[in-house]
Amino acid sequence: MRVVLLVLKFGLLAILYFFILRVFYFILTDLRRVSARGGPRPAGQQAVCGAELVVTESNDPSVRPGEIIKLGAETRLGRGRHNHIKLTDAFVSHDHMQIIFKQGKFFLEDLHSINGTYINGVRVKEPVPLSHGDAIRIAGVTFKFVRWEYEVE
Amino acid sequence: MPSEIRGTERSLFIYIFLFLWLGLFSLFEAGIIKDIRQPAFLSLAVTLAMLLTHLLLEKWGVEGDLLLFPLTSMLNVAGLLMILRLSPEFAERQFIWLFVGLAAFLLTVKGLNNYKSLEDYKYIYIFAGLFLLLATILFGVEAGGARSWIELGIVRFQPSELVKIILVIFLAGYLEEKKEILAEGTRNILGIPVPSLQYTGPLLVMWGLSLVLLVFQKDLGTALIYFGTFLAMIYISTGRWPYIFTGALLFSLGGLLGYLLFAHVRVRVAIWLNPWIDIDGKGYQIVQSLFAIGSGGIYGTGLGLGQPSLIPAAHTDFVFSAWCEETGLLGAAALILIYCLVIHRGFRIALTAKTGFGTLLAAGLTSLLAIQTLVIVGGVIKLLPLTGITLPFVSYGGSSLVSSYILLGLLTKISAEDGA
Numbered sequence: 001m002r003v004v005l006l007v008l009k010f011g012l013l014a015i016l017y018f019f020i021l022r023v024f025y026f027i028l029t030d031l032r033r034v035s036a037r038g039g040p041r042p043a044g045q046q047a048v049c050g051a052e053l054v055v056t057e058s059n060d061p062s063v064r065p066g067e068i069i070k071l072g073a074e075t076r077l078g079r080g081r082h083n084h085i086k087l088t089d090a091f092v093s094h095d096h097m098q099i100i101f102k103q104g105k106f107f108l109e110d111l112h113s114i115n116g117t118y119i120n121g122v123r124v125k126e127p128v129p130l131s132h133g134d135a136i137r138i139a140g141v142t143f144k145f146v147r148w149e150y151e152v153e
Numbered sequence: 154m155p156s157e158i159r160g161t162e163r164s165l166f167i168y169i170f171l172f173l174w175l176g177l178f179s180l181f182e183a184g185i186i187k188d189i190r191q192p193a194f195l196s197l198a199v200t201l202a203m204l205l206t207h208l209l210l211e212k213w214g215v216e217g218d219l220l221l222f223p224l225t226s227m228l229n230v231a232g233l234l235m236i237l238r239l240s241p242e243f244a245e246r247q248f249i250w251l252f253v254g255l256a257a258f259l260l261t262v263k264g265l266n267n268y269k270s271l272e273d274y275k276y277i278y279i280f281a282g283l284f285l286l287l288a289t290i291l292f293g294v295e296a297g298g299a300r301s302w303i304e305l306g307i308v309r310f311q312p313s314e315l316v317k318i319i320l321v322i323f324l325a326g327y328l329e330e331k332k333e334i335l336a337e338g339t340r341n342i343l344g345i346p347v348p349s350l351q352y353t354g355p356l357l358v359m360w361g362l363s364l365v366l367l368v369f370q371k372d373l374g375t376a377l378i379y380f381g382t383f384l385a386m387i388y389i390s391t392g393r394w395p396y397i398f399t400g401a402l403l404f405s406l407g408g409l410l411g412y413l414l415f416a417h418v419r420v421r422v423a424i425w426l427n428p429w430i431d432i433d434g435k436g437y438q439i440v441q442s443l444f445a446i447g448s449g450g451i452y453g454t455g456l457g458l459g460q461p462s463l464i465p466a467a468h469t470d471f472v473f474s475a476w477c478e479e480t481g482l483l484g485a486a487a488l489i490l491i492y493c494l495v496i497h498r499g500f501r502i503a504l505t506a507k508t509g510f511g512t513l514l515a516a517g518l519t520s521l522l523a524i525q526t527l528v529i530v531g532g533v534i535k536l537l538p539l540t541g542i543t544l545p546f547v548s549y550g551g552s553s554l555v556s557s558y559i560l561l562g563l564l565t566k567i568s569a570e571d572g573a
Contacts, residue, residue, distance in 0.1 A: 009455035
């Protein structure tokens with residue numbers, strides 16, 4: 001009888017700790033996944049990747065020419081409230097486009113917007129790596145893509 | 154199962170069910186449970202209810218946090234075993250409250266279309282909350298030195314438990330709206346930005362009113378939680394230390410005033426400083442709690458083999474001491490680790506939330522849970538003066554359990570909408 005209780009006592013403690021270890025394991029894999037993506041921080045909070053968009057032309061009241069928007073690991077633009085860059089123009093789609101940092105480069109991807117995204121006057125069809133000085137036009141707003149290492153020179 | 158979005162959760166539930174059934178077996182072997190049929194039936198119902206909750210979340214495609222629900226379920230199962238062991242007559246009710254809690258959890262996750270819409274009606278909530286508190290003062294019944302219960306036929310509930318969550322929702326909405334003004338201020342006094350009265354006014358009124366109400370209810374623990382959560386949220390939204398200093402100063406003043414005005418506060422502090430003077434009288438509870446924790450040792454006496462029923466109110470406020478006695482230092486550390494993990498997940502949800510309101514809401518709810526745990530665990534181990542509040546998810550108490558599950562539902566909802 002006592003043996004059974006002793007086994008149960010340590011068995012219960014063991015279950016508790018196995019449970020906690022398992023949770024730790026899941027948390028670690030979760031953290032690795034997040035850090036592999038370069039962190040879940042939105043643009044503007046922390047510029048880890050060293051690039052920004054400069055507004056050069058705008059007929060949209062929500063962004064003014066000269067405004068600088070830092071790019072994070074993932075920056076989305078559109079009319080929806082959840083976007084990092086919110087435009088109000090009716091020609092802008094709800095989820096218009098996104099810029100993602102991958103393998104040391106920034107890729108611009110058009111999210112099947114109605115009126116399209118143009119890089120140096122060419123409509124974007126598939127994800128395009130951006131280079132310094134590219135002009136990105138969405139409806140009546142034009143951005144210039146600036147990488148920092150070029151700017152400090 | 155064709156889709157496997159919550160597979161992690163299911164793999165963790167195996168441990169929880171194993172713990173529940175082995176614990177039940179241990180209680181039976183120790184001779185605590187004479188008739189195994191009813192507890193076994195209730196445990197079966199809990200197993201099925203938790204499994205059903207998990208399967209419903211899976212079916213609805215809720216992509217929220219996968220670890221929070223198992224973690225709190227483990228806490229809840231540990232609590233159920235302790236209550237079953239300490240006072241079987243309360244256990245049945247606690248099991249029923251657990252089903253209500255799970256239903257409330259599912260309702261929060263499914264019924265709430267978009268958590269951001271909570272922001273729009275914040276003033277309605279806060280008035281409802283204040284009305285509830287006022288009703289408690291006018292029509293409430295007293296139990297255990299605090300007048301914080303409303304009697305509705307056979308059911309008694311504690312509105313302040315629900316008001317806690319309402320307060321966090323209100324503060325999240327209000328601070329999100331006004332945070333620039335609160336952070337920058339409109340004037341400067343000694344280099345500290347001071348917002349003008351029209352912006353701080355509502356906050357001060359809120360704070361004062363909740364404290365006054367709680368003083369009338371003589372519920373000091375809850376007042377401490379309200380105020381701690383309030384300070385944590387204002388710091389998270391503005392990032393300004395002066396608010397914390399001023400708040401701590403105000404609270405110390407309030408504490409001093411309470412000490413001078415109320416005899417029961419003086420008694421609490423005296424017991425905290427030295428309970429050994431009056432072992433058989435006022436210090437009895439805390440001394441018994443310390444004896445129980447001490448006699449547990451490192452491994453504990455084993456579930457059902459200690460004497461935690463010597464502690465008064467062991468199934469509510471002192472459930473942690475009873476747990477310490479029967480599972481020892483290792484069990485106590487495991488419980489605190491689980492709380493830490495819950496808090497970690499909560500703040501992680503706050504970091505990944507896409508709106509300022511979501512961040513503040515998740516951080517506020519997590520702070521609420523953290524402060525409550527700290528105050529009661531600190532209280533029973535004589536680190537802080539003892540205040541009668543429940544240990545979230547573990548203690549006996551219907552309103553506490555249900556509101557904890559609503560809190561869990563809100564956190565899951567925020568993580569489900571904003572993803573990670």
